[in-house]
Amino acid sequence: MIILPAAPTAREEIEDAIETALERLEHRMISQGEGARALASAIRRATTGGKRFRPLLVAAAYDTLDGDAVPLSGLYQVAAAFELLHTAFVVHDDVIDHDLERRGIPNISGEFRQRGIDKGADDHGAALLGDAAGILAGDLLLHEAGRLVALADIPAKMRATLMTLVEDAVLVSAAGELADVENAVSAGDVDPMTVLKATRDKTAVYSFSAPLQAGAVMADADDAVQHALERFGERLGLAYQLIDDLIGAFGSTAVSGKDEGCDLREAKKTHLISLARETENWPEVSEALAQAHTGPVAIRAAQAALSASGARLALERLVYDTLEEATLIVTGSTLPSPCQMMLLDLVDSVTERVP
Structure with a gap:
C-alpha cells in the first residue's frame, strides 16, 4: 500500500x-x-x-x-x-x-x-x-x-x-x-520492449505523472519542476506496474485481492513472461504455464518454473533499477527539499510492495 x-x-x-x-x-x-x-x-x-x-x-x-x-x-x-x-x-x-x-x-x-x-x-x-x-x-x-x-x-x-x-x-x-x-x-511472440511500453502506459501517466504535475501546475511551479515530476512519475509508475506483475504471478490473495497466481491462471503475457521466453528454460516454463489454469498445484508448478528460469529475479532487478532511476531524478533535481522528501518516501512505499 x-x-x-x-x-x-x-x-x-x-x-x-x-x-x-x-x-x-x-x-x-x-x-x-x-x-x-x-x-x-x-x-x-x-x-x-x-x-x-x-x-x-x-x-x-x-x-x-x-x-x-x-x-x-x-x-x-x-x-x-x-x-x-x-x-x-x-x-x-x-x-x-x-x-x-x-x-x-x-x-x-x-x-x-x-x-x-x-x-x-x-x-x-x-x-x-x-x-x-x-x-x-x-x-x-x-x-x-x-x-x-x-x-x-x-x-x-x-x-x-x-x-x-x-x-x-x-x-x-x-x-x-x-x-x-x-x-x-x-x-x-511479442517483443519484450513492446510489452514493457504497454505496461508503463497503462498506469504510469494517470496514476503518478499527471497527479504530480497537476499539483505542480496549481502551485504555479516552473517548467523544470513539472518536467522532473513527469519523468519521476513515469519511472515510479513503471516500477509500480511491474510489481503488480510480480504480485499477479507470485503474490498472495491477501495482497492481490484475487486468486493466487491469477495472471498465470489467465495466461497474461506480462513482462515476466517475456523475460522467461528469452531463457533456455522456456520449454519447461511454457509447459507449466499451459497447465496453470487447472488449479493451485499447477499454479505452484508454474511459479517454480518461472523462478528456476531466472525470470523472476530478472524482473525484480528491473524493478529495483527503475526505482533507482526515479531516485536519481529526485536527488539530481532542483525540487525543494520537502518535495524531494515526499517523492523519496513514495519510492520507499512502492519498494515495500515487492512480493
Missing part, C-alpha cells in the same frame, strides 16, 4: 469533493429509471474505500511546492477528479478482463450480471447486461472527472493546462490498455 502523509483536512476535503460528485450523479440519475438509479448506486460502491493515493499525490505536490495560487476548494476538486478517473479505468479494466469481483465482492459487472439473472435472463443476456453496466459506469465516471476539472475554481490558463494533462492521461492509458490486449491475443 502506498501511504502519503497528508493533513486530515486534506483527506476530508478530498472525500467531500468525491462525495459531492457522486451525490450529484445519483441525483441526476433519479429521473432516468430504476436501472439507472441502480447503476449510480453501484458506481458509489465502486468508488468507496479506495486508498485515494492519486488525489493525495495532487495535494502533496501542491503542498510541498508551497502552493498558494488557487483556492483550496479548487485544489481538492481537481484532486478528486483523479480518483474518479482511476475508478473509471478500473471498472473498464474489469470488463476487458471479464472479472466479476474486486477485493472479494461483486464489481459493477458482477452486480448487474446477477441483476440480469434475477430478471430471468439467460447466461448470455446476464453477461451482456453486466458488460454494458461496466462500460457505461466507466463512461459516466470519465465524464464526471472531466467535469470536476472544467468547473474547478482555478484560473482559466491553469485549467487549460490541467485539461490537457487529464486528456493525455486518458489517451496514454487507453493506448496502453489496447496494446496490452493486442499483446495478449497475439498468436506469435
